[in-house]
Amino acid sequence: MRLSRYFLPILKENPKExxxxxxxxxxxxxxxxxxxxxxxSWLPLGKRVLEKVNAIIREEQDRTGAIEILMPxxxxxxxxxxxxxxxxxxxxxxxxxxxxxxPMLYGPTNEEMVTDIFRSYVRSYKDLPLNLYHIQLKFRDExxxxxxxxxSREFLMKDAYSFDIDQDAARRAYNKMFVAYLRTFSxxxxxxxxxxxxxxxxxxxxxHEFIIxxxxxxxxxxxxxxxxxxxxPDETTDFQDAGALQAIVDKWTSLYAATSEMHDADAFAAVxxxxxxxxxxxxxxxxxxxxxxxxxxxxxxxxxPDGKEHLVHMGSYGIGPTRLVPAIIxxxxxxxxxxxxxxxxxxxxxxxxxKVGDGACDSASEKLYSELEAAGLDVLxxxxxxxxxxxxxxxDLIGIPQQIVVGPRSIANGEVEIxxxxxxxxxxxxxxxxxxxxxxxx
Amino acid sequence: MRLSRYFLPILKENPKExxxxxxxxxxxxxxxxxxxxxxxSWLPLGKRVLEKVNAIIREEQDRTGAIEILMPxxxxxxxxxxxxxxxxxxxxxxxxxxxxxxPMLYGPTNEEMVTDIFRSYVRSYKDLPLNLYHIQLKFRDExxxxxxxxxSREFLMKDAYSFDIDQDAARRAYNKMFVAYLRTFSxxxxxxxxxxxxxxxxxxxxxHEFIIxxxxxxxxxxxxxxxxxxxxPDETTDFQDAGALQAIVDKWTSLYAATSEMHDADAFAAVxxxxxxxxxxxxxxxxxxxxxxxxxxxxxxxxxPDGKEHLVHMGSYGIGPTRLVPAIIxxxxxxxxxxxxxxxxxxxxxxxxxKVGDGACDSASEKLYSELEAAGLDVLxxxxxxxxxxxxxxxDLIGIPQQIVVGPRSIANGEVEIxxxxxxxxxxxxxxxxxxxxxxxx
Numbered sequence: 001m002r003l004s005r006y007f008l009p010i011l012k013e014n015p016k017e018x019x020x021x022x023x024x025x026x027x028x029x030x031x032x033x034x035x036x037x038x039x040x041s042w043l044p045l046g047k048r049v050l051e052k053v054n055a056i057i058r059e060e061q062d063r064t065g066a067i068e069i070l071m072p073x074x075x076x077x078x079x080x081x082x083x084x085x086x087x088x089x090x091x092x093x094x095x096x097x098x099x100x101x102x103p104m105l106y107g108p109t110n111e112e113m114v115t116d117i118f119r120s121y122v123r124s125y126k127d128l129p130l131n132l133y134h135i136q137l138k139f140r141d142e143x144x145x146x147x148x149x150x151x152s153r154e155f156l157m158k159d160a161y162s163f164d165i166d167q168d169a170a171r172r173a174y175n176k177m178f179v180a181y182l183r184t185f186s187x188x189x190x191x192x193x194x195x196x197x198x199x200x201x202x203x204x205x206x207x208h209e210f211i212i213x214x215x216x217x218x219x220x221x222x223x224x225x226x227x228x229x230x231x232x233p234d235e236t237t238d239f240q241d242a243g244a245l246q247a248i249v250d251k252w253t254s255l256y257a258a259t260s261e262m263h264d265a266d267a268f269a270a271v272x273x274x275x276x277x278x279x280x281x282x283x284x285x286x287x288x289x290x291x292x293x294x295x296x297x298x299x300x301x302x303x304x305p306d307g308k309e310h311l312v313h314m315g316s317y318g319i320g321p322t323r324l325v326p327a328i329i330x331x332x333x334x335x336x337x338x339x340x341x342x343x344x345x346x347x348x349x350x351x352x353x354x355k356v357g358d359g360a361c362d363s364a365s366e367k368l369y370s371e372l373e374a375a376g377l378d379v380l381x382x383x384x385x386x387x388x389x390x391x392x393x394x395x396d397l398i399g400i401p402q403q404i405v406v407g408p409r410s411i412a413n414g415e416v417e418i419x420x421x422x423x424x425x426x427x428x429x430x431x432x433x434x435x436x437x438x439x440x441x442x
Numbered sequence: 443m444r445l446s447r448y449f450l451p452i453l454k455e456n457p458k459e460x461x462x463x464x465x466x467x468x469x470x471x472x473x474x475x476x477x478x479x480x481x482x483s484w485l486p487l488g489k490r491v492l493e494k495v496n497a498i499i500r501e502e503q504d505r506t507g508a509i510e511i512l513m514p515x516x517x518x519x520x521x522x523x524x525x526x527x528x529x530x531x532x533x534x535x536x537x538x539x540x541x542x543x544x545p546m547l548y549g550p551t552n553e554e555m556v557t558d559i560f561r562s563y564v565r566s567y568k569d570l571p572l573n574l575y576h577i578q579l580k581f582r583d584e585x586x587x588x589x590x591x592x593x594s595r596e597f598l599m600k601d602a603y604s605f606d607i608d609q610d611a612a613r614r615a616y617n618k619m620f621v622a623y624l625r626t627f628s629x630x631x632x633x634x635x636x637x638x639x640x641x642x643x644x645x646x647x648x649x650h651e652f653i654i655x656x657x658x659x660x661x662x663x664x665x666x667x668x669x670x671x672x673x674x675p676d677e678t679t680d681f682q683d684a685g686a687l688q689a690i691v692d693k694w695t696s697l698y699a700a701t702s703e704m705h706d707a708d709a710f711a712a713v714x715x716x717x718x719x720x721x722x723x724x725x726x727x728x729x730x731x732x733x734x735x736x737x738x739x740x741x742x743x744x745x746x747p748d749g750k751e752h753l754v755h756m757g758s759y760g761i762g763p764t765r766l767v768p769a770i771i772x773x774x775x776x777x778x779x780x781x782x783x784x785x786x787x788x789x790x791x792x793x794x795x796x797k798v799g800d801g802a803c804d805s806a807s808e809k810l811y812s813e814l815e816a817a818g819l820d821v822l823x824x825x826x827x828x829x830x831x832x833x834x835x836x837x838d839l840i841g842i843p844q845q846i847v848v849g850p851r852s853i854a855n856g857e858v859e860i861x862x863x864x865x866x867x868x869x870x871x872x873x874x875x876x877x878x879x880x881x882x883x884x
Contacts, residue, residue: 007509009563033559035514042512067449070484072477072596091541099533099583121451141541154514
C-alpha cells in the first residue's frame with residue numbers, strides 16, 4: 001500500500017479522553033474513531049490488525065475441530081424467555097421492539113440461540129462431540145464504557161459452544177479450548193495465565209479466565225511466577241488425544257493463580273515468597289462449563305448409546321478480538337508508539353523514502369516495494385512528500401516491525417538501512433540483501 | 443473436513459415455507475436457519491460460501507484502490523438528524539433507545555457515518571480521491587421479509603463511499619466501481635447487466651443497478667440481448683487509467699437496459715426485435731452518485747488547489763453478499779441441488795467413500811484426502827457410515843464441483859471415479875491421475 005493513497009489519519013496531539021496507553025495510541029495511530037459512547041469505527045490500520053487477530057483465533061479454533069457459523073446480532077426475546085435470562089439480564093441488554101412491536105434484543109451472547117440450533121437438528125450421540133463458534137458483534141449496554149475498545153458497548157466476540165453427551169466428554173471439550181486459548185494468546189505475543197474463575201450457581205472447577213498482566217488491567221490477580229515461563233503447547237499438539245490435553249491442563253492449573261474474586265490469601269501465602277506475583281491483569285478470554293443449564297430448560301437432548309434421551313452438557317468459550325487489540329498494545333509499546341508482534345502487524349515492513357522526487361530514492365523504493373510485495377509481504381510504502389522526521393515518527397507510532405529507510409546518501413552507495421522497530425537496531429545493506437533478509441524472515 | 447465431524451444438517455423434506463428454489467436449497471443443504479422473521483443464522487456450509495463471496499468482493503474493491511474499514515452497526519440518531527434522514531426514513535429503520543434513553547438506530551446504510559469520519563480528518567484535496575468501504579451487517583425492518591436471505595431484515599452489505607473534489611473526479615470514482623462490479627459478479631459465475639436506475643431528486647445519469655436475469659427475480663427488466671455476450675474487463679485492467687475505464691463504461695451503457703421504473707417503451711421498441719430481452723431480474727448491486735447531498739448539510743469540505751473550500755462530491759456503491767449467495771443458486775442449480783461455480787464453492791472436491799470399513803476404500807480415501815489437502819484444496823471427505831445412495835444425493839445437493847467416488851469394485855483395479863457436478867461427466871482413473879487432475883485444475 002502506498003501511504004499517499006491510504007487513509008491513515010494520524011493525530012499529532014495526545015487525545016485528552018484517553019486514560020490508558022492503548023486507547024491513546026489507537027487514536028493517535030488512526031486505528032479507531034469513536035462514533036458514540038462505547039461505539040467505534042475501525043479505520044484501515046485498525047481493521048487490518050483486527051483481521052489478523054481474528055485469523056489467529058479462527059486457525060486455533062479450527063485446529064480443535066470447532067466449526068464456524070455466523071449467528072445474527074438481533075435475537076428474538078422469546079428464546080431468552082425460554083432460558084429465563086430475559087428478565088435476569090438487566091439493563092446491559094439492549095432491548096428493541098421491531099415495527100410489529102415484537103420484543104427483540106441485540107445479542108450480548110448466544111447460548112440460547114446456539115442451543116436452539118442444536119435442538120433443531122441434532123438427535124443422536126453419534127453426532128457428538130460438537131463445538132460451534134462464531135466471530136460476531138455483540139452489544140452490552142455498559143453503564144460506563146471506557147478505555148476505547150477495551151470496554152466498549154458494541155464489540156466483537158469469538159464465542160464457541162460445546163455439546164457433549166456427559167460431563168466427562170464435556171471436560172474433554174473444555175480441555176481442547178483451554179489448550180487452544182494458550183496457543184491463541186501466545187501467537188499474539190501475549191503471556192496469558194489461566195486463572196480459576198467464579199462458576200456461579202453451577203459449581204465445579206471448570207471455569208477459567210485467561211489474564212494477561214498489565215499495569216492498566218481492571219482486575220487484581222495473584223499467581224505463581226513460574227506460569228510466565230511455562231512452554232506453550234506447539235502446533236503438533238494432537239487435539240484428539242484426550243490424555244495429552246489433560247496433562248497440559250493439569251500442568252497449567254497445578255500452581256496458584258486466581259483473580260481477586262476467587263483469591264484465597266492463605267493458599268497464596270503458602271507459595272514461596274519469591275514466586276508470589278500479585279499484579280493487575282486484563283481478561284482476554286473466559287472458558288466455562290455449565291452442564292445442563294440451557295439444555296434443560298430448552299430441551300436440548302440426544303439419544304444415547306443406551307437408547308435413552310440425555311440432556312447435553314454444554315460449555316461456552318469467549319475471546320474478545322476488539323479487546324485483544326488494545327491488550328496487545330498494552331503489552332508491547334514504547335514512548336514512540338506501538339510495537340506490533342509480527343503475527344498481528346498490519347504490515348510486515350514499511351519503506352521510508354526520505355526524499356520523494358529524488359530519482360535514486362524513488363527508483364530504489366519502487367524496486368523494494370514491488371519485490372517485497374511480489375514475495376508475499378504486506379508492505380506500506382511511505383511515498384508522501386513529507387519531512388523525513390515526520391515519516392520516522394509515523395513509522396514508529398504505527399509500529400510496523402521492520403522499516404527500510406531509503407535515503408539519498410546511503411543509496412549513493414547502493415545501500416539502504418533496515419531498522420527493527422522492537423530492538424531499534426539499524427543495519428546498512430544492499431537492496432538485494434535487504435530483500436533477502438526480509439523475505440527469509442517472513 | 444471429515445463429514446463425520448462436520449455439522450451439515452441436510453433436510454430430506456422440501457421446506458414448505460420456501461417459495462423459491464434458492465431458499466429451498468439453502469434450507470435443504472443446511473446452509474442457513476431462520477431465527478426470527480427475516481433473520482438468519484449461517485450454518486457451516488453457508489458460512490463458507492458467504493466468505494468466498496466476501497473475499498471476491500474485497501479483492502475487486504481493493505483492486506480499485508478502495509480501502510476497507512469497519513463501521514459499527516449501532517449509530518447515534520444525532521447523525522441522521524444532521525442529514526435530515528432521521529425523520530424521512532420511516533418504519534424500515536430499527537430505532538432503539540439505549541439505557542440512558544439516547545435515541546440510537548441499527549444502521550440501514552452508512553452515508554452519514556462515513557461522511558462524519560471524512561469531515562473529522564480530511565482537510566485537503568491532496569488526500570483525494572478517497573473511497574472507503576466496509577462489509578458490515580445492516581438492518582432494514584422490511585414489512586414483508588421473504589425468499590430467505592434474498593430479502594431479509596438483518597443482512598450483510600458491502601457499501602463503499604467515494605469522496606472527490608468535483609463532479610468529474612466523482613465520475614472517475616463511479617467508473618472504477620462500475621468496472622469493479624462487472625468483474626465481481628462475473629467471477630461468481632453471474633451475468634449481471636448494469637441498468638439505468640432512478641436517481642431521485644439528484645438527477646443526472648449516474649446511477650446503475652446491476653441485475654442478474656432469473657425467473658424468480660422481483661423486478662421486471664428490459665435490455666438488449668448483446669449485453670449477455672459482452673467481454674468482462676480482465677484483471678490487467680488499469681484502474682488508474684480514467685480513459686480506459688470510461689471506454690468500458692461507455693460500452694456497457696451503449697445499449698438499452700432499464701428496470702421497469704426507468705423503462706421507456708418507445709426506446710425499447712427501437713431495439714431490433716430479436717435483440718429485445720424482457721425478463722425478470724435480481725438486483726445484486728447498486729451504484730450511485732449523489733453529489734453534495736450529504737457533504738452539504740454535514741459540512742464535509744476540503745481545501746482545493748485554488749485555496750478555497752469545496753464541498754466534496756460523493757457516491758455510494760452497494761453489494762449484498764447475503765443476497766448474492768441465493769442469487770448464485772438461482773442461476774446455477776438442477777433438480778438434484780446446487781451447482782456451485784468453482785470460485786465460491788464451499789469445498790473444491792468431495793470424496794465419497796462408498797464402503798466405510800472396507801480396508802481398500804478407507805485407505806484410498808484417506809490417501810486422496812491427505813494428498814489433496816496438502817496440495818491446498820478444500821476437501822470434504824464423506825466418511826460417514828451411510829448408504830452410498832444417500833452420499834451421492836448429499837454430494838449433489840450441496841453442489842461441490844468435483845466428486846471422487848471411491849468404491850470397492852473400481853478400487854480393486856486401483857481406480858476411482860471422478861464426477862463433474864455441473865456436466866455430470868464421469869471418468870475412471872488411477873488415484874494418482876485423479877490427484878493430478880484435480881490439483882492442476884485448481
